[in-house]
Amino acid sequence: MPLILRLASRNLFQDRPRFAGNIIGIAISIILVTVQMGLLLGFARMITTMIQHASADLWIVSQAANSFEDAALIDEYQRFRALSVGGVTEAVPVVTGFAQWSVPTGTKTPVFIVGSGAGTAGLRPWNLIEGDVRALSVPDAVAIDRSYSDRLGTISYGAHVEIGGQRGRILAVTDGIRSFTTTPYLFTSLDRARNYTGIPPGKASFLLVRLSPAADRDAIKAQLRAKLSDVDVLTTDEFSRRSRSFWLFGTGAGAALFAGALLASLAGTVIVAQTLYASTKDHLDEFATLRAIGASASYLRMVIALQAVISAVIGFLVALAISTGVAKMTADAALPVVMTPGLTFGLFALTVIMCVVSGFSSIIKVMRVDPVTVFAQ
Structure with missing residues (x-):
């Protein structure tokens, strides 16, 4: 030594x-x-859990949207303009918002609704332990994470629940999909999400864009920005950075x-x-x-x-x-x-x-x- x-x-x-x-x-x-x-x-x-799990090459969001949980509505007709751009194969609408879940004890607690249209670029639940994601096409079907059973009441497969004064049925249960705001995520179809949140038809929170394998993402992104009005076209990483910046620094x-x-x-x-x-x-x-x-x-x-x-x-x-x-x-x-x-x-x-x-x-x-x-x- x-x-x-x-x-x-x-x-x-x-x-x-x-x-x-x-x-x-x-x-x-x-x-x-x-x-x-x-x-x-x-x-x-x-903060970026939902953004990273969405199967999308580009996000079309309102210019006022700060994050996934703090979205602003856009007109769904923008979807057809996006589909007219060469190289765009899908533009799937997603509706998000808050609704009240009726607990069996008689109280109510907020849940965050995530409703996605059909398509490979949609935003569907993952880490399923019961049920199947395809079950969300069944009328009134919803998916919820089991970690919120204490707050929402007993979460059991096939149980009937009340959300925003309307019926729902748990046909998919996940494990580990938690929200940093502690408000439970609830997945459902696009139309039921609008019903639960009160968002009118023809409106969406986001459009998830999927491109063909040979497409030039940057070139298509520029075309979409030129073709669409009052929206931002962001990559997954760009939307993630915007969300992190808002919650980490904008909120303190x-x-x-x-x-x-x-x-x-x-x-x-x-x-x-x-x-x-x-x-x-x-x-x-x-x-x-x-x-x-x-x-x-x-x-x-x-x-x-x-x-x-x-x-x-x-x-x-x-x-x-x-x-x-x-x-x-x-x-x-x-x-x-x-x-x-x-x-x-x-x-x-x-x-x-x-x-x-x-x-x-x-x-x-x-x-x-x-x-x-x-x-x-």
């Missing part, structure tokens, strides 16, 4: 209770940052999560700085001796920086183990904590930077110590 590594590790491990407190401080701060950033990633993913939800992560980082930096400073202060005589025998300032800085890096690695591994457990426990929650390789790498870099920055106060203290104090004792 190199001498510098041996010196750094001995300084850390000599006072094990203090070192344990240092590791706990690092781990807690990184866990807090992980949870905040994981919630942010989970929130961003759930993202700012709150970022602020939480920043506060956790600052708290962790202060905790680690205090611990490293106290550890360095207890070993000032050793550092003074090193200076007296000719150790350079850069060598001493490396010793303290190495102490910070060792603390960072051990603290990060502890935090990673706990954070991974938290992510698994919340996988089925309404807002899961998402861990990705990119987030893990970023958190490791943050831990190292946080610990090294925390060591600056210790470096300043060591650089000010007078080597003469060793001989004065």
Whole structure:
């Protein structure tokens, strides 16, 4: 083991209770940052769940539409204009909106209706555990996710329900289709969606456009923009970015999560700085001796920086183990904590930077110590 590594590790491990407190401080701060950033990633993913699952090459949306859940109506006749553009094979209308679900206890709770026209570019439920998506063509048929059974009452296949004062029948049950707004998604046919939401015939929330395999998407997108009025033509990625931008920054939800992560980082930096400073202060005589025998300032800085890096690695591994457990426990929650390789790498870099920055106060203290104090004792 190199001498510098041996010196750094001995300084850390000599006072094990203090070192344990240092590791706990690092781990807690990184866990807090992980949870905040994981919630942010989970929130961003759930915002675009419906958009990403739609089988569409292009979206025709109102210029006033901020996201999938915050749509504005467009005229369905735009569909025929879109179909007149070469390369467009389908333009399927989708109707979205809120309706009231009557709970067996007598209360009502809102649901978010998603009604899609027939076609391969439609927006249909996935992760089915009961029933079949084709059952939505049956009169009054709806699909709902089982995770909302506590809120909506017992969700059982074939059960009759009341939505917006009208009948419905559960002929498809999904698992894992959750809304970031916590309002349950309810899938049905286009006409029933209009009935449930009160949207008049001839109106739609979106048009999902499917192109032929050989079509030039960018060229067709430009043609659609020129041919259609008062709408935006967006790719799936563009509509996803618009939705994330609206919910994360337009509503302040993202700012709150970022602020939480920043506060956790600052708290962790202060905790680690205090611990490293106290550890360095207890070993000032050793550092003074090193200076007296000719150790350079850069060598001493490396010793303290190495102490910070060792603390960072051990603290990060502890935090990673706990954070991974938290992510698994919340996988089925309404807002899961998402861990990705990119987030893990970023958190490791943050831990190292946080610990090294925390060591600056210790470096300043060591650089000010007078080597003469060793001989004065």
